[in-house]
Amino acid sequence: MTSSFAIVGAALLFAMGLAVVRAVAGPTLFDRILAANSFGTKTVLLLAILGFLVGRPDFLDLALVYALINFVGVIAALKLIKFGRFSDPKPPVGT
Amino acid sequence: MIGIGLLLFLLLTATGILLVRNLFAVVILSGIYSLLMAGTFTILDAVDVAFTEAAVGAGISTVLLLAALGVVGQEDRGRNRRALIPIAVVVLAGVMLIYAVPEMPPFGSPEAPIHVHVAPQYIEETPSVIGIPNVVTAVLADYRGFDTLGEVTVIFTAGIGVLLLFAGRRRKYK
Amino acid sequence: MFALDIMSWILLGIGTLFLLIGAVGLIRLPDFFSRIHAAGLIDTLGAGLILAGLMIEAGWSLNLAKLVLILLFLLFTSPTSSHALAHAALVHGLKPWRHPKDSRQAQINTDGDEASNH
Amino acid sequence: MIFSNLAALQVVVPLIGAPLCTLFGRGILAWALSTAVTWFAFAVSISLLMQVLCCGTINYVMGGWLAPWGIEYRVDHLSALVLLLITGVASAVMPFAYQSVAREIPREKHRLFYTAYLLTFTGLLGMVITGDAFNAFVFMEISSLSAYVLIALGKNRRALYASFQYLVLGTIGATFFVIGVGLLYMITGTLNMVDLSERLSGQHDSRVFLAAVGFLVVGLSLKLALFPLHLWLPNSYAYAPSVVTVLLAATGTKVAVYLLLRFIFTVLQVNQQPDLLPVVDLLFPLALIGMFAGSIVAIYQTDVKRLLAYSSIAQMGYILLGISMASERGLIGAIVHVFNHGVMKAGLFVAVGAIAVHAGGTSIQNLAGLGRRMPFTMAAFTICALSLIGIPGTVGFVSKWYLVLAALEAGTTRGFIAAIAVVSASLLAIIYVWRVVEVAYFANPSDGEASVAEASWQTQFSLWIFSSSCVAFGLSTGLTAGVARLAAQTLLGIAP
């Protein structure tokens, strides 16, 4: 079983490499953010795999945190792009 | 093996940070850099550190950097300093460290001084004396609790500092 | 037990396959909007199948619950961020690439965006 | 109970004072609380010094964990003396702070300002008292971070940029320090300074060790503004609010010197390792260049604050000169000068702060005729300035005396060069001090500003504490030189 985890890990690593290439290459900002987002997803998977690979599945907490943090980062980046700055001029209409 | 891959990606990302001009892209790359760093920490068994690095480096730092970019704009006009002195400094420091590498205790060796002197006692003692399984928490909060007090004070200082820098009306400078 | 392992292998294998295809798509596809679809591939089946494979491996334990939580979390957040990303790109003025044969419009150069982002 | 925990209280009481100040420091309370805290800390440091003098080094284990496992506080003669300097300056400056802060800082910021002030104070104390290398880094960052913020509060916008430069260079320094500590940890497995020194013996030719020494020395030199690494200092001192300048100029760099001494002598035991002497030898030319470059640049300054800042760089040269001799006399000179320079710079900057308020600026023209308009302030300023030169009867003379003695005692060519350098740099000091004093006493004030009032009694109080101690410690050297001798002997490992 361990070897199959290792293979998945290697594949993930390869995919992460492609994402990094996309992030460095761009060309638009959105490509970079997309790459970062997809990179984050792969990191979450990599961590989950690693937990099983090392035999310490309590790494899953980490994976959960990564998923969360990744989301926040993307939202923050979009917020900045959309408004060209970082905040709402007025609060949106309530629910 | 996964570790080596991550390290190479780290190099790639750091080079990207060095070369890319657009500040926004730099911030995104630094977020990725932190995630990679956190992954590397996990492989090196530092779970708690990876946790923190992910939350701080990829999360809070990125948000704060982006928030700052929202105010200051995102152009790097690219006029750098004359490169001679920085290169000299960096090469000097780098050579000094690389020079030391061959005599460093081999990576992962259980006989390295740090694995035989202070740390074993932490690992042995913690379950019986402090009664919790996570040795890192035990050392952090108990054995070296005073360091952590300092750490909280640093964060407190940062908070006070930021509030102090922005408190009150904006001042007009001459 | 052995059957479960086989199941898990298969799931992991297919998941990895989709993951790789998605990653290749991320590089290969011509513009930002089509790349989103490739990323979607990774987020849904890639992540889903790999996590499912791990779930089988975890058996009835706390880890299973955590894996389910991770999967749910991914399934909630990833479309949201994809959508937000695509929307922001459109609002920002990024034009989707069209197939040359498919349209009479002039092809829009996707590379020209860097300068206008501020 | 209190008595056995003095070492902890020294740091912890200011540390508690800071958040209390945030919570309750409305109006005058912030100032009152800070005053109470600093004075209490001063009292504690006096009793710590007495304890050290009577019964030797104090070891205090935090959390009840013995030394290499837990964090240990260690007070010996050197740290007790530096603690006394820090708490003394911080508490004596409080009366001056009351008015100065009210003038320079907007009201709504007072509470946070005093909080940050107390945090700087805590950080400085923590760096001195701790016996753990990494703990020193943590407290270094507390003091530096709050110092960056405090500097940025200056009225001129240049304060912001100065603070940013300080932040960049200071962080590089701190990170180098961490690299150095990490390398030492790598080959010993411990972070406790005493334990480090024991376990390092026999590894002195290891490359890792040499790299560690390099990084530690460079990092600390950045923090203490050794000559080519001083770039952050002049602007930071010149544009920071007066109170902040006083505290930082008198104690900030001194604490870095303390750490350098601690590492070179206690941890690395340079004096017992002949092959390590090049490290201190390297300090010698830098110290000489620093002395002269600082003094010469100071001569050309038109702003008194900047003039004093460059003079600080020069004085740092004296201190490093003493360290580079690595002899008992040389160390006494260096340690005494750490203390003395702290006291006189505090006095000078308090006076300049008062002048800035009452004469409308700190450029040399503003000082014209102040000798008559602000006689007390200028008198105190002159006393401190004279001791900067090293006139007999002032503290400056004492430290330079020891430095020259040490230089001559060495008997080498280098010793003679050092002795000549001390004397001739003092001559340069005469020039820049004279420029200020001449304008103050003999120039006619420019038209218009006829009525300049004398500084308030609170300011006078702070000012005269410093200037009178310049004379008092210059006449009776028992406390400073006596303790410094014991400290030097402990550092060199000679039984007193």
Add this chain to the structure above:
Amino acid sequence: MSEHLILRVVIKFLIPFIFLFALYVQAHGDYGPGGGFQAGIIFSVGFILYGMIFGLQRLRRVVPPHLILALMAFGLLLYTGVGFATILLGGTFLDYGYLSHDTVHGHHYGIFLIELGVGITVASVMIAIYQTFTARAEETTDENVGTG
């Protein structure tokens, strides 16, 4: 504003779980990875998400700046307070063993309390910094400084 619809609904759903997860990390630092610092960060991330979607005004109504400032100081005081308590009980600073008759329990209480202090301070500092930065961003746009 349409983007807000999707973001709003999803984030409303997520925020309680983020908070819960933060508290879980806070409480289980003894058993697995995590502790006060990480918990504080995650907790503040919940508030930051809220602030990003619903605007600074609403965030300020939920956690007013003066409350944040007080909490910042309170966390640090809690930590030092534990240290003082151990001194008063006869130990040295931060010697948790004195907090209870049973030393091991004492260490437990001590670690729990100081981690709580760390968490409170970290979370409130991060929220404070976020609030300050975004408030400045709003001001800058109001004045229309532009991008130059």
Add this chain to the structure above:
Amino acid sequence: MSVLGNFNYVIAITLSMIGLYVLIERGNLIKKLVGLNVFQSSVFLLYISMGKIDGGTPPIHYEGIAPFSNPLPHVLILTAIVVGVATLSVGLALVIRIRDAYGTIEEDEIQALDAESGGTE
């Protein structure tokens, strides 16, 4: 021991030098801060690499798992990460204020403005 055997250290050193270079050489203040981040976190990598032990697992006690990696570097780096984020936030606050006061965050322009407005140096 060959240099390659300590691959981690070499990478950590290279990374820290890249960070240091960005920090010193780039003129843009934000970029400087990002460089600072890279510089610091690569030092963290150096520390964590020391703590790794062959065949070790994370230092959390779990039934029947023997060698643990060294927890002490982890603790130190946790503290250092906190210090890093604190420095970053104060630095960013300063950058924003500098932008307010000078209208630019390019180092050479700030220096030019300072020189223009008179004063020494």
Add this chain to the structure above:
Amino acid sequence: MINSNWGGAALLRHSISLFFILGGTWLLLSGHMEALPLILGAIACTFVVYLTRRMDIIDGESHPIHMGFRLPSYWAWLAWEICKANFDVACRILDPRLPIEPRLFELELHQSSDLEKVIYANSITLTPGTVTTNLDEEHIQIHALSVEAEREIRSGKMAAKVAALETSE
């Protein structure tokens, strides 16, 4: 406290349901059944419910308890759709000719509540080959990778499934 236009009873119902959902999640995360973690869990859940009420984000939108068991069956259907779409997109990416014809198009929305719109939009995004790019009161704008993907959406199968989620209550 922020005013809410949600009635007291509904608010209470949602708060209680949130409390139990959170409690369940806590148990899943923690797995420690001793007294202390459980008490802490109860405190944590109460605190989170308090905070969410203070933030005014408890309502039917965020905790669709009224959809009950119809949601899981929808998810199962969606999962199958996603598999099919994945296969299609994967083939297109791997095909050396890269047979994609990206297109943007708009549709009218028939869903009544915001929640349904969001579920619909997110389902579209979740299905590879289609991404929602805009959503307002009446319209939804979609970017599709191919003609087939567009046709699939236009067939309205998914819209009907989503609409069925909230009916019959």
